[in-house]
Structures are given as structure tokens and as C-alpha cells.
Amino acid sequence: MASHRALRYAVSVIICCVVLLLVPLSHGSVVPSSPPSNTEDKVQPFTAHQIANVIPTGKQVCTDGTYQHEAKTCCQCAAGQFLVQHCKKSPEDVSCDYCESGKTYNSVPNSINSCHPCTSCLQPNANMQVDKPCTIARDTVCRCKDEHYCDGDGNACLFCLPCDKCGTQGVQTPCTATSNTVCGNSAWLIALIVLVLVAISVVSFGIMWWKKWLCFRPDTPNDGAPGAVGRSESPEIQLLGAGELTPHLQEMADLIGWKDMKAVALKSNFQPAEIESYGLDHSNDSKEMALHLLMDWVQRMGSAAPEELIQKLKDVNRKGKAEQVAAKVRR
Template structure:
């Protein structure tokens, strides 16, 4: 039998060690490896730049409460209030949008006060027809959602989804106001009413001959009523052949703001208002911080002014809006209301422009008549 010396064994062990795979000092288990992995996975919802620093966006359903300081991901976020506010995409906003209510009343019951007793739905989210016109109620106020019920509840990351109640329909979604379904009392139902389609009545040929004359008369009366209602609505909203000449200025989306909307700027109340500061709380509740901030930036306000307002009123969107409207009045003086109206129209916020007109008119109408000598 052949024996090996101790020196031979040492050389054999040395060769075995050299043949083992090397372990990189920055592998996935080392601190350096973990830092690399965190950097790769940081900002999964995207990022934004502020004051020369890149910070991670807050996720959908959250709002920003503190900017990042050292690392992009060390900013602070909080969730929106469930069932009341939401943000539907990653963002760096310091506020959440109000949830839409499907059950709020119509017309003159709109709450425009800044009082704490004012319900959540005091300012409705703008909703527009397919023709691009906002639906209006009595007195120039926004016509709020009617004949609707909740389809999907509001979450912190998604607004409420509404649908028509049983027995009502609208032709396109999202619905702002649902119409009663036709009952086809004389002709009979061929296809039932759905949430997005009216009842289809039977053809006259399918109706017994005995009731055909009655059905014809009823149809004529109904058609006349519908035609009158449509003509009145078209005149009221200045649609179709009743539309005024296409005179206006270009909005932010490239579409013209026509003279039907520009007529708001000729309102005599805007020429005489002089009480803009008194109405600032109501106007702040109407316009909201997001729209008012965009309007101010487009008007040339410096970013430092907007940043100071946010820092002085943290997490208080309405107080921030009130402060910015005060700055707006200082800049535009007695033209503050007119300039705000023009900015709302130019940004296609027709519904809010109509509501602003209503606030100013309401203030004028509530003033006592001056005493005659």
C-alpha cells in the first residue's frame, strides 16, 4: 500500500479550497447587496421632484403629509378618509378629493356655506353630458345627481359609482340625471327598460285595432309634449339651432368657450360686486384648493406664494383656498370676481362658474333695499 506524506495532504487541501466558488462580498445577503436591492425596488408608484430632491409618490388612496428629506422613500403618507375622500392614482397631493354622493337632492337645496353643518355633498363633482354641457338646476346652481343609487361604494382609491334607480334610465354613463322609463300603457312593452336604455314599446301593427285610434292620439299628444320640452331645454341651454354665434376664447383643452358661457362675464352683478372678501369662504368651498391652485399658477402667481400658503395651513385644504382667494383679491381688486369667473370658464369649469354666479346673485338679493329720501 502506498502512503502519502503530510506535505502531500496539505497541498491536496489547498487545491480543494482554490476550486471552491468565490463568494462576492456584495452578494444579496450583504448590507451592500440589500442597499442595491432597496434602490431598485424604491418608488414603485413613481416619483416627483421638489426643491431639487426626488421623492417617491404616495400610493393611490393616500395623500402626502411630509416631503422626503434623505431618501426618496422617507416621505410620509396618510390614507384618505374612507367613505368621504379618495385619490384614484399615485400622487404628491396634500389633499384628497371628496367622494360623489348618489343620493343628494336637486336644484335650490345646494349647500354652498362653509359652515361645519354643511353636508359632505355641498359641492358636487362636475359631471357633463356627452355634448360637453353641464346640467344646471334652478337659479343657476349646478343640478346635482338625481334618481340615482350607489352601484359601488367610494373607497380611498376610487370614487363612488352611481347607477339609475329601478324604473329610470340614462343614455350614456356616467349618468348625471336619470329619466323615468316609458310605461307604454297603450301600446304595451316589447323590451323592458334598463339602466341605459328606455322601454321599447310594441309597434302599432302589434296593437289591437280597437285601441289604435286612441294610441295614435296619445302618441301625437306625447310627441308634442316631448317636442316642446326638448325645444325649451334647447333654448335654455342654448343648444342646436338656438345656439348663439360661436364667439369666445379658447379654453385649456383647445375648445372654444362660446358666447353662451361668456354671457356670465356680462352679468351686472359682477360689475357692482365690491363684496368679494365677504364671499371668500363660500367661494373657497365651491372652487376647492386643487382648481384654485391651478388657476393661480396660470394667472402668474409665484410658486413661493403657494408653498407658503400650504405651509401656513397644513392639511387644511379649505383654509389654504381661503388664503389664496385673499391673495387673488389683493391682485385683481374689484375685478376679482370677474377674473375668477373668466378663469373658471377658460378651464372648462362651467358648472362652478354658474355656481359662482349664483353665490354673487344670492348676496345681492339678500341686501336690504336702500332707503329712498
């Protein structure tokens, strides 16, 4: 390796000496032995470009690489430029021009005759904005707007999506430019809702049975109950007490029916709006409506309920049903 360097150095020195010897001749020196001539022979000096091509420097002429065109090797245009004309005599005499700043770019050395258009971050509904503007040697770099993310590689992202809102669940991992929000664990919230619903159901069931127990517990004689004045139980016919009607209420409600039970309630001073509310409470199921209206009616009538029920059915011209009820409430 050292011998090659020494040889190159010696050649360079010899060439420089030859150039120095030839330079004086170019300024009018004449060789004595030569005959005069009408045309003076002149020797042109070496240019710096010629010397640089002769003397090895260890550097390449094309810093951005080369390409082939019509069996010639030409230098590539640098990044940020495009080719205007191919080389003709030497690799470096290609003609290049710059891309239009802010509109076009070429990011690598090239031999193409145009520049790429800059990417726009302002496409409709893309939810993106400019992160780094376009230059002649680099395309625009876009990023998602605030509260938006792109599910994938940000450089290849075409549009961004809105980040999820967690509400009462709480945020476990915040939303970033490349990932959606991760909400907290909602299992505890679901469990709480289930517990509340179960508690409400238990309380409602307990209240319902408590009301039934109050309604059908054994009653003490109540001379002031509605319908008791001016009436006395026949000694020949003993009727069941109000508290003993419980096992028979469903059967009696089915016998009487919703329409006639409604008429009995109206005769007993129940308000029309109050009666209609049973339809809302029991999804217009006539059997359930008749049963619950009968239960509340018995509770209001107290110990006189069996006798009152028979009488009210007669009052609304339902003598046949009155007799059937009477047969069921006899001891």
C-alpha cells in the first residue's frame, strides 16, 4: 500500500515539473535551432481541471451516486433536485434543478425528471394537522389532532379516530397519537348495580307480603266497618272471616273477573283513577288486576268483607256470581 502511494506521489511531482517547464515556452520563448516561421508555435498551459483529473486525489466525482444513460455513466441529482438534462461528455455535466419549496420534494438522490407532490394533512374528516412542513428534500409529516389517534404506523396513517371517553369508569391509560384510551375496570360498577337491583327486589317483595299479612290476618269484630250497620249475620249461615279468605282469593277473583270487580270497587267508593292504576301496575293482565283489586278491597272492608262482597255483586246485577261467592265463603 505504501509503495502505491509513493508511486502516485512521484508521478504527481514529475507532471508538475513538466508543467513548469512548458509554461515559459508559452510566453514567447523560441528554440534557437528552429528556423523562423510565419506562424509562432505556442504550447497551451494545463488547466486546473485537467491537472485535477490527472493527479489522483482519492475523491469520487459523483458524490450522490451514478446512473446509466445510453451507455454513459452520469451523476445523479442530489436530494431536493430533479433531472433536467442527461450528461453528454462527462458524468458531472448533467443538468439538475431544485424542487418547488413547499409544494414538491425528492427525498433521495435520483435521475427522475420531476419531483413528488407534498402530502396534504388537511383532507376532509381526516382529523390531522401538520407536524413538520414539507421541504424540497422531505415530505410533509402529519400528526393527529388533539383527542384523536391513529391505529397503526403514524407515517402511513390516512386518518385519525376520536379517543374514547371513559365516563365513570375512569381512565386506565390515556389516549396517545398511536393508541386509543384504555378505560378502567367496570366490573365493580356492574356488581354495584346488580346489588342495588337485588336489594330493591327483596325490599319490594317484603313490603308486598307484609301488606298481604296485614290484609288477611284474623280480624276482631268491627261494628263500625262499612256495611256493618243495619246488617247482622244470619245464625243459619256462618260466613268465613276476612282473614280466612286468603286461600280462596285467586279463585274468587277468577270467578268475579276484572269488569265486575271494577264495578264492585266503584260501588265501594274507590276512585276511578285509583282503579285504572291497577292496569298500569300489572301490564293490563286482567286476572292479576282483578286479584290485586280484590285483595285491596278486602283489606278496606275489614271483617265485613265476605258479606259486603256478596251484597255488592247483587247491587251490580251479578246475582249468579253473588251466589257462587256465597257458596265459597260459607263455613
